[in-house]
Amino acid sequence: MLCILAYRLLPYTRMDAIADMQRAIRLLRSRRKEWALGDKLCVMGFSAGGMLSANCATHADEGRPESQDEIERFASRVDAAVIGYGAMSVVSFAKPFGMPVSDPLMGENRRERYYLAPEKHVTCDTPPMFLWQTLSDDGRHSMCLAKALQDAEVPYELHIFQPGLHGLAMADGRNDLGMDLPHVAHWGELCAEWLCDLGF
Amino acid sequence: MLCILAYRLLPYTRMDAIADMQRAIRLLRSRRKEWALGDKLCVMGFSAGGMLSANCATHADEGRPESQDEIERFASRVDAAVIGYGAMSVVSFAKPFGMPVSDPLMGENRRERYYLAPEKHVTCDTPPMFLWQTLSDDGRHSMCLAKALQDAEVPYELHIFQPGLHGLAMADGRNDLGMDLPHVAHWGELCAEWLCDLGF
Numbered sequence: 001m002l003c004i005l006a007y008r009l010l011p012y013t014r015m016d017a018i019a020d021m022q023r024a025i026r027l028l029r030s031r032r033k034e035w036a037l038g039d040k041l042c043v044m045g046f047s048a049g050g051m052l053s054a055n056c057a058t059h060a061d062e063g064r065p066e067s068q069d070e071i072e073r074f075a076s077r078v079d080a081a082v083i084g085y086g087a088m089s090v091v092s093f094a095k096p097f098g099m100p101v102s103d104p105l106m107g108e109n110r111r112e113r114y115y116l117a118p119e120k121h122v123t124c125d126t127p128p129m130f131l132w133q134t135l136s137d138d139g140r141h142s143m144c145l146a147k148a149l150q151d152a153e154v155p156y157e158l159h160i161f162q163p164g165l166h167g168l169a170m171a172d173g174r175n176d177l178g179m180d181l182p183h184v185a186h187w188g189e190l191c192a193e194w195l196c197d198l199g200f
Numbered sequence: 201m202l203c204i205l206a207y208r209l210l211p212y213t214r215m216d217a218i219a220d221m222q223r224a225i226r227l228l229r230s231r232r233k234e235w236a237l238g239d240k241l242c243v244m245g246f247s248a249g250g251m252l253s254a255n256c257a258t259h260a261d262e263g264r265p266e267s268q269d270e271i272e273r274f275a276s277r278v279d280a281a282v283i284g285y286g287a288m289s290v291v292s293f294a295k296p297f298g299m300p301v302s303d304p305l306m307g308e309n310r311r312e313r314y315y316l317a318p319e320k321h322v323t324c325d326t327p328p329m330f331l332w333q334t335l336s337d338d339g340r341h342s343m344c345l346a347k348a349l350q351d352a353e354v355p356y357e358l359h360i361f362q363p364g365l366h367g368l369a370m371a372d373g374r375n376d377l378g379m380d381l382p383h384v385a386h387w388g389e390l391c392a393e394w395l396c397d398l399g400f
Contacts, residue, residue: 128362139350139358143343146360150339158339160346160358162328163397183393186386193383197363 001037003028007052014052014105014116021056022076026063029074040200042080046169048105050086054118054145057081057127078127080198082191085133085166088141089117122148128155130194132187134164157194159187201237203228207252214252214305214316221256222276226263229274240400242280246369248305250286254318254345257281257327278327280398282391285333285366288341289317322348328355330394332387334364357394359387 007020021043028041045053060077067073090106091113107113114120122145129149131142139160149156164184165177171187173180207220221243228241245253260277267273290306291313307313314320322345329349331342339360349356364384365377371387373380 135355135357139346139356143347143350143358146339147343150343155335155362156339156360157335157362158343158358158360160356162355162357162394183390183397186390190383190386194362197383 001035013108014048014055015112017052018055018059021052022060023071025056025060025076025078026071026074030071038200040079040198042082042195042200043078044082044084045086046084047086047167050083051088051116051118053081054083054086054088054129055116057129058118058121058123059115080128080130080195080200082130082195083132083142083145084169084187085137086118086131086141086145087137088145089119091117092119092144093140119145119148122152122154124152124154126152126154128198130157130191132159132161132191134161134166134168134184136165157190159190161187201235213308214248214255215312217252218255218259221252222260223271225256225260225276225278226271226274230271238400240279240398242282242395242400243278244282244284245286246284247286247367250283251288251316251318253281254283254286254288254329255316257329258318258321258323259315280328280330280395280400282330282395283332283342283345284369284387285337286318286331286341286345287337288345289319291317292319292344293340319345319348322352322354324352324354326352326354328398330357330359330391332359332361332391334361334366334368334384336365357390359390361387 005021005024007017025041028037043053043056056076057078061075063074064072107116126149131146133139133142142158142160146156146158161184164171164181165179167175167177168179168181168184169175171179171181171184205221205224207217225241228237243253243256256276257278261275263274264272307316326349331346333339333342342358342360346356346358361384364371364381365379367375367377368379368381368384369375371379371381371384
């Protein structure tokens, strides 16, 4: 089953968006039988949604069994994450001289920026990830996360396509850019096969 | 036109193999009209051959116009390189304590090891590269070369497939492993499209 998450945008923060996705994961886990869902749960997102998915894949808990709120008793873990053209981090790269990190999307302060950098929170329990992007975005973004996964021996796939632009989604013309790029569109088939191999 | 290079193996060295590929590149350039070759020349290799291709893509010259040997007057530059599961380097990664780098394939001494590490010789004149491997080989090998390409803003594609083993070639069953893995075999189509986009 495919579910679309409508998460909070401005004036809310990325921390609120993470809370929204975590709540949605718990909700799906709590309704598994009622809604006849499969065993496994994968998050998928693009750009800011990709960052959100990477954040939820690297910040998860097993739920609070004592909670009065039944849904909060369920885990916010996911079994896989698909990250399309996420700008992973502002902590792993040098900033241009004299330019502060001022975009609140990347975190309000030092602790939040670090929390929001998925490559800094990969552990041996992090779920497998499928990362893809085009070279119009700096490939070092995906590579810094892929390297963290490799360091922890977490399985992953990484596909960096040379042509294309940020925002291609399925790259089949049905995106904000109106671009149909069959080469980049291979990511969809590759991802479907990857998920299938993982038992989805 | 597709040409197969039979390069020198042991007891010859990797430096000899590079000389063989460079000579072959010059030969093809010198016979371009006679053999009705296209404008562009791409090297492609797998494993040790991938390393060889990466070495030739990062060590090239414009030829020696004054040479008595007509072929040596031609450039050893290539216009693209396709690198399948190359173990790029022994210089970019920490060695296990107490273990010297003793494999002569990786170079006889410090200078040769450095020369044979393609990620250390990428410049703004390095040709575009298509890198692919499976996760059974450490993804950091391709990533360290891809990062060097990104640093120099040289176009590239990078595909790291989760399943599979070293040595899959086209992954269509016609390899030493006898393995037919349609997921990994996508690399061939992706590579053909990438070469086509580059004008091959």
